[in-house]
Amino acid sequence: MKHTFEQLLAASDCLYDRDAVEQAIDRMAEKIRKDFDGQFPVFLTLMNGGMFFGARLALQLGIDVEFDYVHATRYHGTTTGSGLAWLRRPGAVIEGRPVLLVDDILDEGHTLKAVRDWCEDQGATKVKIAAMTVKQHDRCVPGLIADYIGLTVPDRYVFGYGMDVNEHARNLPGIYAMKD
Ligand SMILES: O=P(O)(O)OC[C@H]1O[C@H](OP(=O)(O)OP(=O)(O)O)[C@H](O)[C@@H]1O
Numbered sequence: 001m002k003h004t005f006e007q008l009l010a011a012s013d014c015l016y017d018r019d020a021v022e023q024a025i026d027r028m029a030e031k032i033r034k035d036f037d038g039q040f041p042v043f044l045t046l047m048n049g050g051m052f053f054g055a056r057l058a059l060q061l062g063i064d065v066e067f068d069y070v071h072a073t074r075y076h077g078t079t080t081g082s083g084l085a086w087l088r089r090p091g092a093v094i095e096g097r098p099v100l101l102v103d104d105i106l107d108e109g110h111t112l113k114a115v116r117d118w119c120e121d122q123g124a125t126k127v128k129i130a131a132m133t134v135k136q137h138d139r140c141v142p143g144l145i146a147d148y149i150g151l152t153v154p155d156r157y158v159f160g161y162g163m164d165v166n167e168h169a170r171n172l173p174g175i176y177a178m179k180d
């Protein structure tokens with residue numbers, strides 16, 4: 001595994017370096033701060049991909065939030081999506097609370113839709129979506145739009161800053177796209 005990063009980097013293009021990603025996250029934090037100030041929302045990170053984005057976003061927020069996480073996976077360590085498996089539902093009280101969903105990528109939207117719908121079923125007062133990246137294509141589930149978007153990515157498999165390739169390379173600090 002010593003050469004995994006080198007092999008992946010040779011087979012990909014860098015879309016955004018660490019500074020560009022973090023500047024985009026910081027811009028999102030400003031908007032979210034204004035929208036949620038004084039509301040003590042549930043800050044619900046979708047694991048595993050959302051963990052680095054969530055950490056940076058939370059540190060930049062400057063408002064009080066309650067942290068929790070869900071773990072729902074559709075890609076099961078592969079590069080093509082299938083049925084969504086819930087590995088962990090949140091423990092925080094959702095009923096009567098505003099919720100911010102925090103994820104690394106909105107691709108076809110099935111994952112965020114399932115989590116948003118579940119939060120609404122639990123009685124959340126509002127559910128907003130913060131997506132670090134949104135993939136540009138027309139295959140997204142109808143009616144699913146991120147409220148806060150960091151960066152757009154092309155319709156290619158992307159990785160880094162939380163996003164994996166077969167469970168590799170999540171901790172690369174930039175965002176990369178596999179060459180076609
Ligand atoms: O918009 P979609 O097509 O549903 O895809 C986006 C989801 O896929 C990835 O999760 P994955 O299932 O790979 O789990 P992971 O976060 O553990 O990598 C990513 O973190 C998003 O949650």
Ligand code: HPA
Pocket residue numbers: 075105107108156157158159163164165
């Ligand atoms: O392009 C992607 N990269 C990483 N994880 C993903 N989950 C959905 N699409 C992607």
